[in-house]
Amino acid sequence: MGMPILEIKGLKRYFHGSSDLFSKKVRWVRALDGVSLDVCKGETFGLVGESGCGKSTLGKTILGIYRPTEGSVVFKGNEISHLQGHEAKKIRKNIQYVYQDPGASLDPYWKVGKILSEPLVIHTSLSKEEIRKNVRKMLDDVGLREEHLSLYPHEFSGGQQRRLGLARILCLNPSLVILDEPTSGLDVSVQATILKLFIEIKARFDLTYIFISHNLSVVRMMCNRVAVMYAGKIVEMGDTREIFGNPMHPYTKVLLAAIPEIGKKVEQQREMPLSGEPPNPENFPTGCRFWPRCGFKLALCESVEPPLESAADGRKVACHLHKNPPVLITSSKCSSIDL
Amino acid sequence: MAPNPKETLLDVTNLTVHFHTDRGVVQALDGADLRVKKGEVVGLIGESGCGKTTMARSVLRVLPPGGRLVSGSILFKGQDLLALGEGELNRAIRGKRITLVPQDPFNSFNPVFSIGTQIRDLLKWKGGEESKTRVDEERIWEMLNQVQIPSPGSQLKKYPHQFSGGQRQRLMIAMALLPHPDLVIADEPTTALDVTVEAQILRLMKSLVRGREISVLFITHDLGVASEVCERIGVMYAGQDMETGPAESLFSDPRHPYTSELLASLPNPEGTIRDIPGDVPSLIRPPGGCRFHPRCPQAKGNCSREKPERIEVSPDHWVRCFYPRTKSA
Numbered sequence: 001m002g003m004p005i006l007e008i009k010g011l012k013r014y015f016h017g018s019s020d021l022f023s024k025k026v027r028w029v030r031a032l033d034g035v036s037l038d039v040c041k042g043e044t045f046g047l048v049g050e051s052g053c054g055k056s057t058l059g060k061t062i063l064g065i066y067r068p069t070e071g072s073v074v075f076k077g078n079e080i081s082h083l084q085g086h087e088a089k090k091i092r093k094n095i096q097y098v099y100q101d102p103g104a105s106l107d108p109y110w111k112v113g114k115i116l117s118e119p120l121v122i123h124t125s126l127s128k129e130e131i132r133k134n135v136r137k138m139l140d141d142v143g144l145r146e147e148h149l150s151l152y153p154h155e156f157s158g159g160q161q162r163r164l165g166l167a168r169i170l171c172l173n174p175s176l177v178i179l180d181e182p183t184s185g186l187d188v189s190v191q192a193t194i195l196k197l198f199i200e201i202k203a204r205f206d207l208t209y210i211f212i213s214h215n216l217s218v219v220r221m222m223c224n225r226v227a228v229m230y231a232g233k234i235v236e237m238g239d240t241r242e243i244f245g246n247p248m249h250p251y252t253k254v255l256l257a258a259i260p261e262i263g264k265k266v267e268q269q270r271e272m273p274l275s276g277e278p279p280n281p282e283n284f285p286t287g288c289r290f291w292p293r294c295g296f297k298l299a300l301c302e303s304v305e306p307p308l309e310s311a312a313d314g315r316k317v318a319c320h321l322h323k324n325p326p327v328l329i330t331s332s333k334c335s336s337i338d339l
Numbered sequence: 340m341a342p343n344p345k346e347t348l349l350d351v352t353n354l355t356v357h358f359h360t361d362r363g364v365v366q367a368l369d370g371a372d373l374r375v376k377k378g379e380v381v382g383l384i385g386e387s388g389c390g391k392t393t394m395a396r397s398v399l400r401v402l403p404p405g406g407r408l409v410s411g412s413i414l415f416k417g418q419d420l421l422a423l424g425e426g427e428l429n430r431a432i433r434g435k436r437i438t439l440v441p442q443d444p445f446n447s448f449n450p451v452f453s454i455g456t457q458i459r460d461l462l463k464w465k466g467g468e469e470s471k472t473r474v475d476e477e478r479i480w481e482m483l484n485q486v487q488i489p490s491p492g493s494q495l496k497k498y499p500h501q502f503s504g505g506q507r508q509r510l511m512i513a514m515a516l517l518p519h520p521d522l523v524i525a526d527e528p529t530t531a532l533d534v535t536v537e538a539q540i541l542r543l544m545k546s547l548v549r550g551r552e553i554s555v556l557f558i559t560h561d562l563g564v565a566s567e568v569c570e571r572i573g574v575m576y577a578g579q580d581m582e583t584g585p586a587e588s589l590f591s592d593p594r595h596p597y598t599s600e601l602l603a604s605l606p607n608p609e610g611t612i613r614d615i616p617g618d619v620p621s622l623i624r625p626p627g628g629c630r631f632h633p634r635c636p637q638a639k640g641n642c643s644r645e646k647p648e649r650i651e652v653s654p655d656h657w658v659r660c661f662y663p664r665t666k667s668a
Contacts, residue, residue: 187386193614196614217606217608220606258534260564262562262590264563268515293492
């Protein structure tokens with residue numbers, strides 16, 4: 001992989017949480033709580049985890065939609081997290097975000113032609129004629145036709161709406177694209193078409209992707225490297241093939257075991273599914289955030305938070321067990337997970 | 340799986356359902372068949388708009404406005420459900436012999452009543468003769484324990500919004516099982532849940548129906564989920580049933596071109612992507628004959644003219660295709 005295009009260090013983003021009616025004390029939702037990662041030029045970097053783990057918050061904080069509470073975002077060597085106004089606008093041309101629900105992110109009152117030319121009007125000083133030319137080219141690049149320009153977003157199918165979302169960002173010629181759940185809600189055959197398009201576009205426009213998804217089989221297919229998030233933190237990060245082949249963190253293990261697969265039978269699975277549900281982000285457990293659900297918990301885990309450390313094969317794991325996994329993991333085999 | 344002499348519980352034959360909309364008549368089901376045997380978990384898979392949910396709703400006769408059952412028959416324990424009046428259906432079938440686990444556990448409870456009130460109401464109406472006068476609290480507690488809702492006493496006082504998605508789906512399953520039904524229709528019961536919670540719920544459902552002689556019609560678009568849970572699977576496309584067979588042989592050896600194309604379009608670790616060319620057809624003006632023929636790699640002239648009959652390619656494995664794929668060695 002090439003040079004890092006994006007370097008994130010200790011990124012935190014807290015939101016105001018619920019507060020009692022008569023107390024002034026504010027509880028904070030720690031949506032993103034100290035995330036550090038590098039994204040290299042030309043790679044597809046996956047972010048996976050269950051809903052509420054902070055994947056989308058991370059994507060939006062990178063772009064600057066959310067201002068970080070703490071930490072830095074360095075894009076192509078420049079700190080961008082505190083930019084404002086004109087400076088921020090220049091950066092946002094280079095980092096683009098494809099939203100989860102294209103049906104809701106396209107203005108229902110605007111025709112497609114207007115939707116697609118808006119980014120060019122905002123970010124460039126092209127003439128009307130040039131804009132029209134650009135839009136037509138983009139439409140062609142994502143596999144739509146010119147007659148689609150006079151339609152409204154609701155007249156498109158889910159797959160076509162994703163194409164529109166992609167066309168809209170491509171016309172700005174970005175270098176980093178954040179894809180937020182790009183295939184959720186699509187049927188498998190449409191999903192395959194869209195994934196194909198993503199791969200094709202990436203090669204043609206020399207893009208770097210951050211691929212946010214909870215669909216692990218799609219991530220396994222698309223991403224070079226992957227970070228597994230749990231409760232606002234990265235628990236494991238590294239080469240996709242190595243992590244899927246040999247997950248080290250207990251959470252990654254159960255997450256991968258839970259993928260429904262053809263040929264697997266529910267009753268024959270050895271690994272028990274995870275009990276319980278993700279913790280309340282206003283009130284995380286002390287120590288490792290995963291210990292209440294973890295089958296390999298040590299006494300240490302309840303009090304000391306494991307740092308994200310490099311393991312033997314270069315991946316990073318935040319778990320007290322990773323230094324001596326074979327002994328512990330084969331001996332206990334999820335015995336303390338009850339269901 | 341060997342063909343077993345289990346008796347048929349639900350037998351849907353040649354069901355045609357139309358929806359009358361402003362834009363025209365949507366031919367949602369076109370002579371589709373479905374069979375569920377006693378104690379069997381049957382999956383119904385297919386892409387959105389293929390008629391899975393319409394099939395389930397037709398069985399309970401709860402089609403949305405504009406829906407018409409045009410032709411066909413639905414036999415449940417030998418009784419024709421289409422011949423029953425609304426009153427009789429409510430009294431004897433809906434929520435009693437056939438219950439439903441809905442897709443969205445967030446909107447399926449009444450937000451202004453406590454969970455306990457809603458469960459007791461259900462038992463009062465659907466729990467059988469003895470429940471009319473006295474609700475059996477023990478029966479509720481036992482069921483909540485079985486779906487792993489801890490300390491039922493305090494949970495019953497809570498309101499729906501105080502439960503997480505997974506817990507709500509557990510409660511939905513409890514409510515679907517409490518009336519001792521013969522058939523549970525689960526309409527995408529885990530689609531709204533995260534993958535680890537989904538695994539819990541699937542395991543729970545499977546363990547609860549096993550040994551109770553309850554049949555499940557499991558509707559899902561997730562082929563992996565269907566493979567994990569179901570014994571037999573029906574594949575639907577654009578309102579037609581394309582292939583039905585035992586889960587193992589259907590996935591390892593798909594005989595209908597659509598099934599094999601669908602399986603090929605799943606993401607695989609090798610990173611090769613195949614898609615099915617073309618789009619799902621409009622059901623207002625569906626293609627004639629086999630509705631898959633415009634996208635089918637094996638289609639020939641007669642596919643566009645006549646609809647193929649179901650043929651049994653191997654024991655209990657049915658395909659609606661003129662040119663089924665040959666059995667792979």
